[in-house]
Amino acid sequence: MGEPSFDPDQVLPCGHTVGELVDHLAGDAPDDFAAHARTCPHCRAELAELAPGGWEPVRRAAELSVEPPEGLISRTLLTVRRARGGAAGSPAEVAQELGMLRVAPQATLVLARRLSLELLADRRSTRLLACTGDVQEIRVDVVIDYGLPAPALAAQLQDDLGRALREHLGAAAPAVWVRIADVTPPQSS
Template identity: 75%
Template structure:
């Protein structure tokens, strides 16, 4: 029969589709379909190609508890908190000649992300992972290559980003914290 196509709409010579077979493998097909599969040579041949050892190993693997990677939960929560603060946080206010300029937390984060990406564009061994916070504080997480001097890079980025934010926002510029969130393995390993 050759390799079974994965197009769920592909019809077998018996009139059944690959999608119906996949539903059967997942345990979601009607009971009468199981009876058809047991007697139909076309469905049995397609099933043998779709799941040569059956789906039992996949089902067992799906039942295993998996711990999230180190730091994933905290990074996700920081992002959610940052989005929530950006959506409803108090704006920063800057007095100007003709009134007060209000700068939202969302605008502050967008600017901080753009500036961080621009500053890191000159550093090929580092990349921006996340930028969260509000109008008072911006937290930047970076991924650096193995062997890069992390303290020097984070200090430089923190200083440069703080300076750039002060140039754009003046007294409303937030404080900046830069953290190495991950280290990438050396190229070729």
């Protein structure tokens, strides 16, 4: 059994294209094309290949309102702003013997990511999913294997990362928040 063709420019023997059929399935075709597609053997055969079970379940699913996971939008926007370099905020200031060292928010985030990865390297059952933030606050999302003590692990990582950032940045170290974002299901034996 061959794969159905989704080349929208493919012309059927009746002179219509697969793209027109896809528009018809999506509800965007003109009414006269809908009448043609109902009676044309070429269009009906192609429609049967394109949507063997019909598109009604897809249409119903597309109409459902889906809420994004909590914090996804704000984390995404924060990451995009950081990547573009816009709205990066003020640098952290670290007092040194010869004066103040200014650490850019991007550098603080890079340091936090590196330290997070180093801390997680010894914990094979814990992986870094995301590290976002700035000089005020670092948020770390981790994925752990099923069966681990999640609250204790998150608290320990939060303490360890906070301590490591203070070693590098002193009083300018940002607050740290660690969240268990996902749990890997147990592997079947």
